Amino acid sequence: MQSSVIVLAGGTSRRFGADKTSQPFGTSTVLGHLVDSVPRGWPVVVVGVPTPLPREVVWTRETPPGGGPLAAMTAGFSLVTTDLAVVVAGDMPFGGRVCQLLADELDAEPDVDAVAARRGAAHSNPLLAAYRVAAARLALPADCTNLPARLLLTALRHLELLVDDDAALGVDTPEALAQARRRLRA
Template sequence: MTIGGEYDAVILAGGQARRLGGLDKPGLSVGARAMIEGVVLAVSGARRVIVVGPERPLPGVSFAREDPPGGGPVPALRAGLREVTAPRVVLLAGDLPYLRAGHLAELLRASDTGAGHAGGGVVAVDDGGREQWLLSLWPAERLRRALEGYSGRSLRGLLGPLVHARVALPGRPWFDCDTMDDLEEARMNVLNEWTALACQELGIDPARVDRDLILDLTKEVAHGVARPAAPLTAYLLGLAEGAGTAPEDAVARITALAKNWGAATAETLTES
């Protein structure tokens, strides 16, 4: 991690993920990386990054463990805060696939322009105005004092009295993946972003791209023919479209060919 920042980061990544069947939620991938890796990347400007949870291959990160393991966010925060040395601490969940460094900069800016000078914290709010405690920034010493006298189990009870500013951040950096539907939504968002960027680079109008139709096609080809045939088929279809030689029902015809691949190859082999 980059040394010399004005804040430390505590990332809570030791929950039991009951709604995900006990899977290692922060370790699940969205796009090219695990969600916990994306959160660590977003706080690359922190002086120190502390992950509360099982140790993972994350270079430059310190690890702590709540007692007992899986005991909840308050014990996890307590364990992470013991490792904090910076005057301010960012508190984050380990499963925030939309979080970016710019969102942390907004929290720091809000702290610098009022809330921090009042000795209070800054918490992000979602699009319904609800506080997102695991996307927040706090004066470390004040947080320690609050923890010393707190016997409750909820972050709201602990952090609510310390808030001096609530900040609505662009995008949905507070979105976490509690269910498989959440995870699928995050993964599809990556696909949407990639499609838009690829279309921009290739000079294609995104409105012309029937993404779901192409995905269904490649899925059918991967299942019925072979996995490497899926991207190859998409490429061949693109070549035909660009050359103007693809029939109007090209996708339907290739899909049907993939579904009947076994019979088609049997006939070809018989003929040969």
């Protein structure tokens, strides 16, 4: 079953101190590397301020701008035309490589609404997860402003899929970005 990808790239990057998705990463940026690693042929919706990217995407913004990840997910889901969508935080440069795994796992489980990535002992991650679009749209609250993204997972029947540390690595701090760059070079 074909899937779409919703990339959340509209955050304030408070802990980073600058726009973390626009930081240089390999031959591109953090966001560019992520978007380029999404499965070919999948429609990509990016929620954030438009910037040059290595492939064609549809841009949108959450309402209100800066309204948090759940508001961004709502904006993204409103533009998706496939039955499944994988949500990936824009600061996860290696997240694209598990999109197909998450979508395949969800497609194989017809009684489940979502499959969320989990690394190690961490909780399941609603910002690296595959969702049945119809179920997600129904479960989203009318006003999502500044609500945690985890609310969507708690409202849906979901499974967890264990992923490697790199796939779920978010570059929330300059130190995490340096770690991701080392892993990219390795």
